[in-house]
Amino acid sequence: MDVFDAAWWKQAVVYQVYPRSFKDANGDGLGDIPGITSKIDYLASLGVDAIWLSPFYPSNLADGGYDVIDYRNVDPRLGTLGDFDELVAAAHGAGIKVIVDIVPNHTSNCHAMFKAALAAGPGSPERDRYIFRPGQGEHGELPPNGWQSTFGGPAWERVEDGEWYLHLFAKEQPDLNWKNPDVHEEFKRTLRFWSDRGVDGFRIDVAHALAKDLDSRPLADYDDDAVKGQLDVSGTNPLWDRPEVHDIYREWREIFNEYEPPRFAVAEAWVHPNHQYLYASPDELGQVFNFEFAKALWSAADFKHAIHEGLESARRSGSTTTWVMSNHDVPRHATRYALPQVPAVTHHQLVNDWLLRDGRSYFEDRGLGARRARAAILMELALPGSVYIYQGEELGLFEVADIPWDRLEDPQANNSHDAGKIKGRDGCRVPLPWASEDRPAPAPWDARFGDGATGTFGFSESVPSAAGPRHASPHLPQPLWFADFSVDRQEADPGSLLALYRRAIALRRELLTSTGDLEVTWVAPEAFGADPSQVISFSRPCANGVLACITNFGERPEPLPAGKVVLSSAELEGDELPGDATVWMSV
Numbered sequence: 368m369d370v371f372d373a374a375w376w377k378q379a380v381v382y383q384v385y386p387r388s389f390k391d392a393n394g395d396g397l398g399d400i401p402g403i404t405s406k407i408d409y410l411a412s413l414g415v416d417a418i419w420l421s422p423f424y425p426s427n428l429a430d431g432g433y434d435v436i437d438y439r440n441v442d443p444r445l446g447t448l449g450d451f452d453e454l455v456a457a458a459h460g461a462g463i464k465v466i467v468d469i470v471p472n473h474t475s476n477c478h479a480m481f482k483a484a485l486a487a488g489p490g491s492p493e494r495d496r497y498i499f500r501p502g503q504g505e506h507g508e509l510p511p512n513g514w515q516s517t518f519g520g521p522a523w524e525r526v527e528d529g530e531w532y533l534h535l536f537a538k539e540q541p542d543l544n545w546k547n548p549d550v551h552e553e554f555k556r557t558l559r560f561w562s563d564r565g566v567d568g569f570r571i572d573v574a575h576a577l578a579k580d581l582d583s584r585p586l587a588d589y590d591d592d593a594v595k596g597q598l599d600v601s602g603t604n605p606l607w608d609r610p611e612v613h614d615i616y617r618e619w620r621e622i623f624n625e626y627e628p629p630r631f632a633v634a635e636a637w638v639h640p641n642h643q644y645l646y647a648s649p650d651e652l653g654q655v656f657n658f659e660f661a662k663a664l665w666s667a668a669d670f671k672h673a674i675h676e677g678l679e680s681a682r683r684s685g686s687t688t689t690w691v692m693s694n695h696d697v698p699r700h701a702t703r704y705a706l707p708q709v710p711a712v713t714h715h716q717l718v719n720d721w722l723l724r725d726g727r728s729y730f731e732d733r734g735l736g737a738r739r740a741r742a743a744i745l746m747e748l749a750l751p752g753s754v755y756i757y758q759g760e761e762l763g764l765f766e767v768a769d770i771p772w773d774r775l776e777d778p779q780a781n782n783s784h785d786a787g788k789i790k791g792r793d794g795c796r797v798p799l800p801w802a803s804e805d806r807p808a809p810a811p812w813d814a815r816f817g818d819g820a821t822g823t824f825g826f827s828e829s830v831p832s833a834a835g836p837r838h839a840s841p842h843l844p845q846p847l848w849f850a851d852f853s854v855d856r857q858e859a860d861p862g863s864l865l866a867l868y869r870r871a872i873a874l875r876r877e878l879l880t881s882t883g884d885l886e887v888t889w890v891a892p893e894a895f896g897a898d899p900s901q902v903i904s905f906s907r908p909c910a911n912g913v914l915a916c917i918t919n920f921g922e923r924p925e926p927l928p929a930g931k932v933v934l935s936s937a938e939l940e941g942d943e944l945p946g947d948a949t950v951w952m953s954v
């Protein structure tokens with residue numbers, strides 16, 4: 368068996384930390400690296416195999432840290448490289464691997480390379496590291512073409528000397544030119560830098576965008592809608608999922624394999640499911656996010672389809688699959704499952720619409736969302752492959768829909784071209800509630816959000832000041848209902864969602880991770896009298912026999928097969944599985 372076969376990450380439970388909102392050790396309202404280190408015990412007790420840190424590098428926060436100024440450093444507001452080393456040591460000491468985020472499609476506009484590109488002027492080698500082009504119109508006053516950035520508004524920005532640069536995301540995130548060898552060198556250095564510091568793996572941001580075809584015809588002739596073509600499988604979209612992108616990852620694989628064990632990587636590639644597997648092949652990144660759960664409505668048909676797709680894609684790549692219900696880019700799944708499940712042209716259409724109206728347009732049935740979130744995690748943890756958990760989902764946090772517009776940070780919400788049209792992604796990025804008693808005092812101007820200086824649900828530690836111990840307000844406001852979801856309260860409650868996550872992850876480790884990488888046997892629900900349009904049922908070999916996982920997506924209780932209950936997301940109704948519940952059974 369080669370080392371790739373036995374790799375630690377193939378069945379791992381990975382916890383995504385969004386550092387600025389996880390835990391603030393120095394009281395400035397922003398989560399930081401020492402804050403994460405102080406919570407390693409919490410992560411160990413959750414039972415996760417690894418943590419993935421969203422960017423903690425120096426950044427102007429034009430896009431939550433995904434606008435990186437220096438790839439080989441720590442944002443001084445979040446700590447130092449020394450603090451990072453301590454975090455890695457503490458995590459490793461607790462048996463937890465560390466994955467960092469690499470953002471190779473674009474840098475910050477304040478990155479030294481971009482500053483040099485601006486200073487050096489048109490036609491210079493420095494400028495060739497980015498994508499600069501002359502404009503259209505008599506004086507080049509119009510953008511090279513009509514591409515719109517994914518955050519809204521033109522994807523081209525003009526600089527003082529009249530050239531335009533491409534930015535598929537915010538204008539503070541200029542796209543790199545991956546045809547330039549300096550860009551390759553910069554990232555190879557970065558991968559080695561973190562690998563040498565003991566980092567175990569990398570999450571590759573927008574992995575499908577690096578290679579671009581911008582020169583085979585005049586830019587003005589390209590389709591204006593090309594930026595929307597992320598799911599195009601033809602290989603002809605000039606911006607996304609181009610075949611040449613795989614050469615870059617083959618190059619990176621050589622670097623990963625310089626280390627023992629080889630460094631791990633997972634691609635964020637919002638491409639068509641039929642193309643995902645390419646990024647995960649063993650001579651490239653090794654794993655790719657499968658976002659089908661994150662997109663699915665709460666329905667047996669959607670989830671069954673998502674599981675099929677995930678396993679099939681993994682078989683094609685020769686890797687394992689991944690399961691993701693939430694991350695820092697999508698509305699929290701407890702909320703998604705609490706809202707009406709209405710099919711739409713684009714995923715999350717209804718929840719985004721609801722967010723736009725500050726959560727007032729549709730009824731968010733939190734009891735229902737909570738039951739479904741419990742059922743969903745048991746189903747997810749029973750599957751083969753890696754499970755990615757987004758911070759706070761283990762607490763059952765709902766999306767914070769009513770953040771005042773003037774407190775939003777996300778460029779999606781703040782983009783002047785789309786102002787007021789998208790509420791953005793901040794509702795899932797609100798700092799975590801660690802302690803229920805440390806509550807913000809409701810401020811008179813808005814009873815929903817408190818004045819952070821009085822309490823932050825244990826998110827910020829107070830630091831000494833002339834006026835006594837103080838801390839700043841959290842960078843995004845915490846709603847008062849966070850008290851009910853705090854870690855301390857859930858630790859005291861054996862029936863809490865946190866307790867279920869801990870129990871299920873521990874059982875998964877004990878029973879399931881040693882079994883075959885992709886083995887799932889579908890069991891027809893009719894065989895035990897259940898309704899196949901509402902029930903998903905599969906079984907897997909496990910340490911002491913066979914484990915069946917049965918989820919009831921419907922409202923009515925459904926019969927179960929003969930066997931012994933190992934774990935259940937809800938109390939059974941006699942011998943039956945209630946609606947919106949999952950059970951693990953030894954059969």
Ligand code: GLC
Pocket residue numbers: 430431433434470536572573635695696
């Ligand atoms: C990825 C990140 C997202 C970011 C974008 C641009 O999709 O997950 O948060 O805005 O890349 O870097």
